Amino acid sequence: MYKKYVVVEGNAYSRGVQIGKELKNQISINYQNQTKYYRDKEDFNYRKWGDMAKRYIPAMEKWTPEVMEEIKGMAEGAQMELEQILALTTAYEKSFSRDMISEKCTSFLLAPKATYAQKVIVGQTNEECILEWMNELDTVIHHVDNGKESLIYTHPGVPAYTGINNQGLAVLWEYIDNGRTGDGVPTNAIIRHLLECANVGEAVEFLKMVPHDVPNEFGIADKSGKIVSVECFPNKVYVGRDEKYLVHTNHIVFGKEETDYTRSIATKTQYTEMENQIKKNLGNIDIEMAQNFLRSHENFPNSICAHLSPERPWNRVLAAVVQDLTCGEMHVAFGNPCETDYKKYRFRKYPINNK
Template identity: 25%
Template sequence: GEQHGEALRGRIADGLGRWAEAIAATHGSDPDAYIAGFVRGTDYLPAIRRWTPDLLAEVAGIARGAGQPWEWIYASNLLDEEWTWAKERPAGAAPGCTTAGFAAPGEMPVLAQTMDIPNVHDGTQALLRVQGGDGPDCLVFTHAGMIGLTGGNAAGVAVVVNNLDVLPTSPAGLPVAFAVRGILERRTLADAVAFVAGIPHATGQHYGLAGPDGLASIEGWAAGVIVRAEPTPRLLHTNHPLYTEEAVGDAEPRYRRSRTRERLDYLVREAGAAGQERDGAGVRALLQDSTVPVSLGAEEPSMTFGAVVYECAVPTAMWVAPGPPHETAYQQVRW
């Protein structure tokens, strides 16, 4: 954590500064008071200490290395949770991550997503190489100061996520960034599925998982978890629940703003017939769409911060576009 904070000190400071400006503009309150209220008003620490204690120490290390207050670094690792806690949201902003996975019989599984988050984070894209823990080494795409948005490990396990903020939440569950890194500490797809199925969830999320032996799709929220881990040649998901109807309130306005159904229809249409599953290059192209759109530019309140594609051999092969993939070239990340 301290190495992360020191290496990305300037980028972390820039990102937190822009976030502070956005808090003041959106909520009309002092940013320090807002962050203090958020930290006091939630109770995620017991779940973090129980399920991923080493990651709490990593967050503290990031704060020390970056020379930033612990509360701000901790809060910046609660991206989805702060969205849920906030009393207001910027007009037009809505989750927009798009996930696609393919595992044709006898072929290497491929898992991918666009990662859509508020555009105040643009310019803080970062890639972490995590080594030396009890689990396998891993490669993690994130914003500077955060322990992880998505990643793949040396055992071939990868994870992507879709926010399902219409589902019930808990101020005492395990936050999604900590769940993502907990998944990457697992050496098999089965162990990763068991971990996600066993934790309490702070926010509604879809976890797309892959390993050398296939794909798994999990929806978790405060009141439940549904696992779809049976063998399947494809995994397609956006930002509305597919396995539960426990949405809170009127979800349709959010679905319309994020165009979640249109994006899923695009994936289904472009995925083609069964038996024609896409390889890594085909999935990279799938996520470059700017018409539905799957890939959103930085002029949008919620932008495509980046796109990742994992080819789940041992170790995982990772491709990253550190920005909207229709504007930013993919780069292969070497171990």
């Protein structure tokens, strides 16, 4: 039975060691599956990627040093080579290609004006290739460090995919593509570092400064009600804002001057359906309704709740995550949310500044 929730405490290195020990089996299987995936897909020896990924170490040590320490600890705890954990940490940089990114995730950010009880609610699907990632391995890691806490959904061996911290900040993420790559910090190290930020302003400033290796969109919200969509490219960063809601899928929304390499109709269809659901229920959305947004099968097979189909034989939703920043809760459905109940995860103390 795979572990779906673990608690780790202490400094970054110590938490990494605990993650490695607690999830040793899941991390190892994830690595073995990546090895098989790239051997079958392109006759590539995945061990080479670990060596190639060492080029990210200097940038991580400069911009996300605590993430680098966590990775080192994870390698020790899992009794694996650092290069193997580094390969998993940078797996999305390895897989980045223009024929894949258009069929991925759907996200939303809801400010108080959009919700029934003036809450801040955010959520997203994680839609990926079932040959590349085994969703039964996925987990929630609860980090505790001197009063600061984070709840992180991720693939074992990957520092962070999406999450919320007890300072009241949430981070969502999606692939986008303007055809450029750079020489910067890997995606999942950026996400993990963002979850150390206290508010939207701090997170946006970091995203403007940090060098980006591949294009990504990060949805950021905090408990004050601020929501932003930050499209980050190796050449430029664009910040989208709204007082009510924001939606994003895998095409460029705010960086209008960039060339969009998205080719599939799925991203536009999913975007339109999510926006329609929000507009229809504006001012009446609660956590249950937000969860149901991610269960939509409208326009199948290009639906938000994506399933395997003849048109899309390898991609489906691996998890759906909805986060309530007002209450400090993470709700995760491991698998298609139409088939799997959401599980609720909470902090020991929320928000951190409560007396």
